[in-house]
Amino acid sequence: MSHHHDLPLNKDITARFVPKIVALMVYLGTLCFVFTLFMIHSSALWENQLTTPLSVEMPTLKTTEANSLPSRVLDLLNQTPGIQHAAVVPQKEMASLFHSLLGEDIDVDLFSLPIIIDVSLNNQEKVNFQRLEAGLKNISPHVHVTDHRGWQIQVSNLFHTSIFIAFFITILILFGALATATFATKTSLLIHGQVIEILSLVGATNSYIAKQFQVHAFKQALIASIIGSSFAFLTFFGLVILLEKAELPFVVHSSFFSQTLWVFGLAPVFMAFAMMLSVRIAVMKVLRS
Amino acid sequence: MSDFIAQLIGLGHQYKGVPEIFKDVTFGIEKGSFHFLTGPSGSGKSSLLKMLYLGLKPTWGSLQLFGEDTLKMQSRLVPLLRQKIGVIFQEFKLLEHLKVVDNVALPLRVRGVDAKQCRKQAQELLEWVGLGESLDVYPPSLSGGQKQRVAIARAVIAQPELLLADEPTGNVDDNMAMKLLYLFEELNKRGTAVIIATHNPRLIERSAHPHLTLTEGTILQLPKCTVLS
Incomplete structure (x- = not known):
């Protein structure tokens, strides 16, 4: 009941x-x-994991100026208003990236890997992208800057x-x-x-x-x-x-x-x-x- | 302050498309009173009872129950007023999926009474109406007279302030009718006002309670105790 x-x-x-x-x-x-x-x-x-809104790519050149190219590019990047930090991606990391894409059996030394610089931005200040691009071209016409923010x-x-x-x-x-x-x-x-x-x-x-x-x-x-x-x-x-x-x-x-x-x-x-x-x-x- | 638990003033009702059942019913029901409601078939006895248990809205007039104007009160008060009324329906209205004892205990259960207490009281009452052996039986297996006694037990179990009975002796023999009348009178002695709508002349003759006779849509001769000042 x-x-x-x-x-x-x-x-x-x-x-x-x-x-x-x-x-x-x-x-x-x-x-x-x-x-x-x-x-x-x-x-x-x-x-x-996204810390790289910009990246700068430069080929490994066999010229005398090639050795000083990364440091000149880094100098320019670090002096550019709006950029917080710029660092070259270590070759080991580049190799592991290639391995993950092409497989572990690939000998990456056979490739002429480019030098990549990861650039992080200071959110408080805006980067003049066209001015930066012009400055980099001025250092070397082979240096190429890519803005990843669009696709990100x-x-x-x-x-x-x-x-x-x-x-x-x-x-x-x-x-x-x-x-x-x-x-x-x-x-x-x-x-x-x-x-x-x-x-x-x-x-x-x-x-x-x-x-x-x-x-x-x-x-x-x-x-x-x-x-x-x-x-x-x-x-x-x-x-x-x-x-x-x-x-x-x-x-x-x-x-x-x-x-x-x-x-x-x-x-x-x-x-x-x-x-x-x-x-x-x-x-x-x-x-x- | 009046001792009327119900006051019907100029009460009338008309179903759509047919002449009015009653047009000007005015009387009061005193606390602890006992009345027979009589009248020819179709005179509106059942409809009048239906209005008293708030199952039918009057088309005109006013109805006050336990001090509440039923036409103006909030709908949430309806169950609370109904808890003060016990009704014996002509067609019994038993719940066929519940055992007899559970049917009788229903008014107590909806009031939140403890299950053991519900069963105990229902059992006592069923024994009194001669159905002590049928506690755990389901209504479809009962005869008309037995169903009527279950319906009566259900109506009186919560000791209502007002008991409305629509032909309560219609399906029982004379002996049982008298026994039931005795039950109603006992309940009445404890303070319950009783209104019995009936056609049974023997029942009316054997008791000295006043009559309310519905004729031609109204109650012509009112017993003194029912006259509203």
């Missing part, structure tokens, strides 16, 4: 599809949210757009699940109209009636969400293993996996509470009207 269901909600034929839809929505929503986190993590990592902004925008879209889709999935629960509740209210009328006639408040629906919705959503979230976890785990086996560049740090586990744990609880709340709102709205 203590665990009462004054409304026979368990026998609702029309609402039987709801847990399956919720499980599917939680599965998709959780994966989509993890993808959002993955994009946020990747973009933060990438942006942190484009890639950054792409990251942010992807994050926004992924998050937007997560929200859409969440609303889809809540809308399904709301529609099912409204149908349920119609089906149990007579029972609700009797409850109301014996003095049940709207809140008492709504509680029956919300407790039922909470239990249903929690079980369905745990199933959906578990499958999402397995999919995510499988993807990580697959990417690692395929030796594809998994741009995030391996800690991302452990940092993301809370999503799979919290998703069912969040969904259960969200559904309970939306069902309560729907029932109270109908009962008041």
Whole structure:
């Protein structure tokens, strides 16, 4: 008698599809949210590693002036307003870059590697790029300066757009699940109209009636969400293993996996509470009207 | 301050497209009073009771219940007023998916009474109406008379201030009818005002309680105690 269901909600034929839809929505929503986190993590990592908005490239020349060329270029760069720091990329680092692109078997000594200078900017002051370019050409016509800021902004925008879209889709999935629960509740209210009328006639408040629906919705959503979230976890785990086996560049740090586990744990609880709340709102709205 | 728990003033009701059921009903229900509501079929007895338990809005007139103007009060107060009223419906209105004992305990449960207490009180009452063996039975397996007794037990379990009964003896034999009348009178002695809408002449004859007779849309002869000053 203590665990009462004054409304026979368990026998609702029309609402039987709801847990399956919720499980599917939680599965998709959780994966989509993890993808959002993955994009946020990747973009933060990438942006942190970006310290080189400008780079200066000069070929290794076999002339007498070639030896003094890097230091002259560095002098000019360090004297240019707006430039915070300029440093030659060590040949070892250049070699490892080539190895990562062309493979470990390549003998980089066979190539005449150019000298690259990484330039970091002082954000407080603007660099006169045309004046800098002219100054460098004045030192040597073979010196070439590249402004990376254009494509960096484009890639950054792409990251942010992807994050926004992924998050937007997560929200859409969440609303889809809540809308399904709301529609099912409204149908349920119609089906149990007579029972609700009797409850109301014996003095049940709207809140008492709504509680029956919300407790039922909470239990249903929690079980369905745990199933959906578990499958999402397995999919995510499988993807990580697959990417690692395929030796594809998994741009995030391996800690991302452990940092993301809370999503799979919290998703069912969040969904259960969200559904309970939306069902309560729907029932109270109908009962008041 | 008046002792009326309900005051009906110029009350009328008309369903769409049909002549009015009653047009000018004015009377009061005193605390702890006992009345029979009689009248020919279709005179509006059930509709009048329905208005008293706030299941039907009057088309005109005013209805005051427990000091609240029911036409002006906030809808959230409706359940609170209903908790003071017990209703025995002609068509029983039992919840078929709940056991008999749970049906009877329903008014206590919605008031937040402890589950053990609910069962204990429901059991006592069901034993009193002769259904002590049917506590865990579901209503569809009961006869009409048994369902009526369950409905009565449900209406009185919370000791309401006002008990409205619509043909409460319609499905029971004379013996049981008298037993039920005795139950209503017992409840009435404890302070519950009782209104019984009935066609049963024997029930009316065997008791000395005043009648309210609905005729031609109004109550012509009012017992003294129901006259509003």
